[in-house]
Amino acid sequence: MSETNYDSIFGKMVLDQGYCTEEELAYCKKQLKDRAKENPATLEQLLISNRFITPNQAKRLKQVSKESTKEGKDAAEQIPGYKILGKLGAGAMAIVYKGKQISLDRIVAVKILPRRFSENPDYVKRFYKEGKAAAKLNHNNIVGAYDVGEAGGYHYFVMEYVEGKTLYEDLAKGKIFPEQEAIAITTQVASALAHAHNRGLIHRDVKPKNIMINSAGIVKLADLGLARDASDIELAKSEAGKAFGTPYYISPEQIRGEIDIDGRCDIYSLGATFYHMVTGRVPFEATTPSEVMRKHLKEPLVPPDHINTTLSAGASEVIEMMLAKKKEDRYASAEELLTDLENIRRGEPPLRARRKFNISDLQQLQDGQSIETEEIFDQQDMVSRYKVLIVILSSVIAVLVLLVIFLFASK
Numbered sequence: 008m009s010e011t012n013y014d015s016i017f018g019k020m021v022l023d024q025g026y027c028t029e030e031e032l033a034y035c036k037k038q039l040k041d042r043a044k045e046n047p048a049t050l051e052q053l054l055i056s057n058r059f060i061t062p063n064q065a066k067r068l069k070q071v072s073k074e075s076t077k078e079g080k081d082a083a084e085q086i087p088g089y090k091i092l093g094k095l096g097a098g099a100m101a102i103v104y105k106g107k108q109i110s111l112d113r114i115v116a117v118k119i120l121p122r123r124f125s126e127n128p129d130y131v132k133r134f135y136k137e138g139k140a141a142a143k144l145n146h147n148n149i150v151g152a153y154d155v156g157e158a159g160g161y162h163y164f165v166m167e168y169v170e171g172k173t174l175y176e177d178l179a180k181g182k183i184f185p186e187q188e189a190i191a192i193t194t195q196v197a198s199a200l201a202h203a204h205n206r207g208l209i210h211r212d213v214k215p216k217n218i219m220i221n222s223a224g225i226v227k228l229a230d231l232g233l234a235r236d237a238s239d240i241e242l243a244k245s246e247a248g249k250a251f252g253t254p255y256y257i258s259p260e261q262i263r264g265e266i267d268i269d270g271r272c273d274i275y276s277l278g279a280t281f282y283h284m285v286t287g288r289v290p291f292e293a294t295t296p297s298e299v300m301r302k303h304l305k306e307p308l309v310p311p312d313h314i315n316t317t318l319s320a321g322a323s324e325v326i327e328m329m330l331a332k333k334k335e336d337r338y339a340s341a342e343e344l345l346t347d348l349e350n351i352r353r354g355e356p357p358l359r360a361r362r363k364f365n366i367s368d369l370q371q372l373q374d375g376q377s378i379e380t381e382e383i384f385d386q387q388d389m390v391s392r393y394k395v396l397i398v399i400l401s402s403v404i405a406v407l408v409l410l411v412i413f414l415f416a417s418k
Contacts, residue, residue: 085159148199175215195226201341213276278329
């Protein structure tokens, strides 16, 4: 049995609830494919048999899925001007449906906040914040926002429907992207980030699951649920010390819960995604999220061209600069990044990344020279001290000799 639509939805729900890791899900999907003819099974059965989830967890997920389907039918009757056509997926706090906007006769995606979350003011506030953030943006590489509102007790957010797949779906299958394809995808996301940053918005959750690719190959950055206005100091202070983001792709300053984060955190997350595309693995792996985040903070990055030896030196330099642990060492803006991406696309050196590395090397050389100079000065100082000591000792000996001669002469 090959992967069904139910398997796909069930797999997404398992990940969203944190019941298993991406690697565990990918392992079961491979099993599903390998045994499709001889010994068919469902993804749910394989996850349970491998002990990645428990039977009770699977039961709860099916119950949530059943309730969300009912909610979708109820919402279809409540939201004016839209017809719900089917379920697309479910996240940690919202369900997304495929719908039709009747007035314009176009297919849309409708995100609905379940009733159990509607009673929590924080969830509702965050839900509308995403809609308002998306409404500020108008770019070909960002999923467009159409409408947001409340009807019949349901809070809903209507957005552009993207016919295609997420970048995560290819990565979960083990795909390693050719360099030029990875550059093209990264370039489109960087263009989206440049647009958002210029309008004061930081995405804060750039990752493969939030990068969609439509049937024409156009990349769309999605999910502004964690987006924050860079000038919102009050919100920044309220979130101080808290890590917002996804462990495999989160920037060091987000892990530390710093207040003064900016667009460079998105550049780091995009760099982690770029790294994943060309190597087939995330920059840092571990068994727990906390250990992954510790590695982001402390562990040196294995250069991507050490893993994928076909990768050009220029692409590796760009990725390494994007993934610099200190934000001051990264690209200052998405526009700077775009310049280097265009250079490596044409087979030319990434001038900004190379200049950064050259300056770093020069600084290290200068630091080394200063240390050597200090050592030379220390050596010269020691020689001078020895010379003075010898002169003093010689003088003392001479005085003693004269004193002895004088005493003998007196006798």
